[in-house]
Amino acid sequence: MVVQAKTVAGGASARTLDNQIARAGTEPSETGVVVVGAGFSGTIAAIQLRRHLPVTQNVYLTERSGSFARGVAFAHTTTAHLLNVRAANMSAFADDPGHFERWLGTQGAQFPEEQLRTAAGTFATRRLYGKYLEATLHSEIAVSGGKVELLTEEVLALEAPLEAGEDGHLLRCRGGRTIAAQAVVLATGNLPAHRPCDDVEFHDPWTPKALTGLDPHAPVIIVGTGLTMVDLVLALHTQGFRGPIIALSRRGLVPQPHEAVGPSWPAPVFSDAASGSVLRLMQAIRAELRAAAAQNIGWRAVIDSLRPLTAKLWRGLPAAERARFLRHIRPYWDIHRHRTAPPAAELLNRLRANGTLRIIRGRVAEVRRGPGLAEVIYNECPAGVGKSLAAQRVIYATGLQGVRDSGGLVAALLASGQARLDGQGLGLDVTQTLGVIDSHGKTARNLWALGPIVRGVFWECLAVPDIRLQADQLARELALAMAEEAAAF
Ligand SMILES: Cc1cc2nc3c(=O)[nH]c(=O)nc-3n(C[C@H](O)[C@H](O)[C@H](O)COP(=O)(O)OP(=O)(O)OC[C@H]3O[C@@H](n4cnc5c(N)ncnc54)[C@H](O)[C@@H]3O)c2cc1C
Structure with missing residues (x-):
């Protein structure tokens, strides 16, 4: 029209x-x-x-x-x-x-x-x-x-x-x-509208080209270990890729799976003091987790109980505290808050158990390029030891920018x-x-x-x-x- x-x-x-x-x-x-x-x-x-x-x-x-x-x-x-x-x-x-x-x-x-x-x-x-x-x-x-x-x-x-x-x-x-x-x-x-991609490095993990033209047995590196990494691993597996997949992030944290819906947990009431500080908020949330656990209620119910409060809590944090959350807490928040469907989590676990998928804790320092090949130089976390990995492709799955x-x-x-x-x-x-x-x-x-x-x-x-x-x-x-x-x- x-x-x-x-x-x-x-x-x-x-x-x-x-x-x-x-x-x-x-x-x-x-x-x-x-x-x-x-x-x-x-x-x-x-x-x-x-x-x-x-x-x-x-x-x-x-x-x-x-x-x-x-x-x-x-x-x-x-x-x-x-x-x-x-x-x-x-x-x-x-x-x-x-x-x-x-x-x-x-x-x-x-x-x-x-x-x-x-x-x-x-x-x-x-x-x-x-x-x-x-x-x-x-x-x-x-x-x-x-x-x-x-x-x-x-x-x-x-x-x-x-x-x-x-x-x-x-x-x-x-x-x-x-x-x-x-x-x-x-x-x-x-x-972002324009994310650079070529035959080896893909900053856009969603372009179909990111997973095409691969040697099914040569290594692929994914930078990031969140939900986008999970999607990429599943897509690679579904299309018959059987080579090593190495996923790299500073903390190596992987999204948690959903579980059967259990009893809910009431939305907590945080004090004004707790609401203005990331550290105090985390302490208050840990206290909620302990209280829930004492009643045999799992962490998922507690995280879910925060959902209606999150926007208000975020708004109440001073800019420096929001920055602190993004730097230190966000990876932990993301894997508990944004979960995977159980079948996806099961496949991921299977691929990790048979060695096809390796999750490494590391921070990428440099990517050196050769013809059809990339060498990823990274510092192991937390030790900081320099290491390197070679792969036919590097896909960046580092989340929203x-x-x-x-x-x-x-x-x-x-x-x-x-x-x-x-x-x-x-x-x-x-x-x-x-x-x-x-x-x-x-x-x-x-x-x-x-x-x-x-x-x-x-x-x-x-x-x-x-x-x-x-x-x-x-x-x-x-x-x-x-x-x-x-x-x-
Ligand atoms: C891979 C992935 C999986 C997800 N899975 C789930 C899920 O299972 N459940 C869930 O609840 N949420 C999920 N989400 C989160 C959520 O659903 C998305 O954040 C949401 O769909 C975002 O929608 P959007 O319309 O704001 O952005 P987008 O989906 O990015 O859409 C923006 C659209 O705007 C168009 N556009 C941009 N600029 C212009 C312009 N200047 N002129 C015209 N058009 C323009 C783009 O082409 C695009 O189509 C997922 C997100 C992603 C990325």
Whole structure:
């Protein structure tokens, strides 16, 4: 679908026409809200916006890849990677927790091999979840009578409307098109757009090329031992790779598996003193763990009990304490908080037991390149002894990076001062109601953001159960702001 009424091929010479079309499109009943990025965050934000805005309001969902309702996590891949969250907790809607499970039982039933029932619950594949998201989006498009429209476009920059006093944004797209929008929602994820890859070193672990053209018996090195490493190992194994896999990280910590759901643990109440210091918080959490253990309740229930508190606790930490958490605690937090599906954990254990997979504690010092070969020089942790390993390929699975060097729209917004980094440089700074904050510390008008791109502000907004809440909140706030503006006008 194409938004003829609001877009125009252009460049500088088409600016007058842009202006006319943009003007024609700024009637509240005509123009819409534009969501940039159609991964999980953008897709659910578009659906929630459609539900909260007046029925006449169009919502446009733009996606540069042309693949809507997928994103990196739920892309259509050849490998049946499993979700790392139980199906019971993967509904796209917080107010309808059974939505995904019902879909699995109806449309999803034709893919029984994509749903694994384990003692810890049902785990669907990520590509099946992508189908669910697509189906959910298309159902909303149908119900709304086409008021959600899909645009295959990469948005490069946001410009102010050409006429003084006008609200909204003009979105400049890579192909030269301009889109007029009353409000813009950024849902671009926080993976850098351009990550260097060649035949030997792959900084983008998600590109299919990272695992193609391999000698099935020569070593592969993965830098990082988190969930991305787990995915890569499973994909290598599934495609018949039988050579040594060496995964390297400073602490060598590997994500813990899910277990059968047991009794829950009540959310703790932390004192003000504990809330302001990472050290005291860790002491308080250890006390909770001991108290739970005394009642035969495991650590998983305690970690899960922290989930509704995490954003508030993160917000309460001074910047230096957040930095301390990122430096020292994050690896331990991540492996307990973000767990693997049991079948993935079992395969990993088997490959470790038979020596195919080695987890090494080390910090990469240098990668020396030869033809079709890399020598990774690393310092063993904690001893610091220098060692080296040779491999046909080195894949970096070091997790989410800050957006500073992400390129594209986010870099343009930061460079122009329309947005600023959060205190840790992990993503964009936003208000508690998800309004983007500019370089002067002011809340930008009609510009919003959600999902991992705002993780520096909320910390706990990476996974579906958290992003769906944000999407609902954002849609309510945006609808309210637009209604207030319309009333003031
Ligand atoms: C591999 C992986 C597995 C995961 N597994 C789970 C899981 O099992 N359960 C769970 O709850 N969570 C999981 N997560 C976490 C969570 O689901 C993701 O963080 C979430 O899907 C992020 O969605 P997003 O839309 O914000 O970002 P992305 O998925 O990165 O999507 C952003 C989209 O924006 C597009 N885009 C970017 N810039 C532009 C632009 N300028 N113009 C147009 N389009 C643009 C991109 O092409 C992309 O499609 C996983 C994450 C990853 C990476």
